[in-house]
Amino acid sequence: MKKQLYLNLMYSKWIWMMGGIMIVINLLAAFSQSLINLQPFMPFVNLLNLIVMVYTISSIQNIHTLITKNDSHHFLYSLPIRKTDILKADYIYHALMLVFTVAVFSTYVIIGHDYHLYYGLVMIMGASLIMMSIYLIIFANSWLDSAILRYIIYFLPLFIIYMFHFMPLNNTVIHNIDLGIGWDIYRFVLPFIVLGAGIIVYAASYLYGRKKIVKSDIV
């Protein structure tokens, strides 16, 4: 399993570096906000954070897309490692990337943002776990066929959540808009239900995927 983790890290080094640089930028911004007016730079900082977190949350898909270049997966997946270890490493790796995403996000929140944003993050984490479960089950069945298409399918629900949960959550809290209990459940309770479901689906999909992967063709 360590072998596959090493491979994943090798292919995603740049994403970790990008995330690390983002953390530094966020911290610098947070500590200097009392000294200088950051408002002119905030749209740029917001966009940078969004781009970085898009990559950290989809790092596995990014790795899979990169290793299909020149059909390198024929070579890389014929190196000595068990198929179940490849799958296990990918599951662990995605969980690590979610933790890393939380780290980047946390440094972003401290630049004068409200902590309610964490509800949006929890929702996205939960949805990411569910979508990644589906992605990795397909991976266990057919490996890297149509990797780019699956990348898009993974992202679509996350984008919808960003548009219809994260953004409204932010706007309604900032402007202190009260839309009733149903809206509150949607904003503040649903994220934890989705996260809980995500964790369960993620674990169950791993148990299912490890049975499937030994029966499937890699190429």
Add this chain to the structure above:
Amino acid sequence: MNAIDVKGLHKQIGNFEIKDLDIEIPKGYITGMVGDNGAGKSTLINHFTGLLKADRGDVKILGSDDIERDRENLLNRIGMVFAEDNFPEHLSPAKLEKLLTVYFEAWDSAVYHKYLDDFKVPENTRIKKLSTGEKVKLSLAVALSHNAELLILDEPTSNLAPTFRMELLDILQELMINEEITILFSTHITSDLERIADYIMMIDDGEILFNMEKEALLDTYKKVKGPKGMLDDETNELLIGKRDNSLGFEAMSNSWDTLQELFGDKVIVEKLSVDEVMYFIKNNRRDV
């Protein structure tokens, strides 16, 4: 003892089918696998490296009959050269080694660098910028640097200059001094096999047409030539893949001595090349 034992291997990929193959690759010898493009050579090899899973049948490699369970151990003991260049192109041979040391338990860095040096493969140039021949050489260096017991070479000589091809064949022969090593060498340059193979196996349209010791194959089967109108139905039966031309007929036969007894000097018996064996067998399949 066999390095590879295949019984009833069946695999369907789209319209292509590998049909209930039985194969034995003896340990300590070089087996050459010949066949046209699309005959099923790479598909078969992919079963040995765990890239493909048989629909049914048994594949036993280096004593293991469960490739999935023993995949890690087996792939440590198999050196593989692919038909296509599938390396991560953004890496250099030196950086590739860092990855390979993580994967292979018996990775021998000194041997790897020696081969890179001998083959004149630049260590710090990105693989993307290496020539096709250099990539094949790199692939060979990788396959030869982790003390593999079984080398599987899928068309390794196709993209090599003639001088290096000869050099490679010498290296493979040197490796065979240690009889623990087994080599499965797939190619359509049959002259390479005539030089180094102990056994020759021919695959066509997913079926094994023959798998024999090379000397026995070339001693058993001979090319027979004779004038027109000499053969009757009974003697025709003794010929494989017969072709008529303006001068007479030409065919392969394992009863060439009988034909010689019957027709004396009228028939000419000649040694076959592996190419000709393939040609006559394919003719025979077409006629059937």
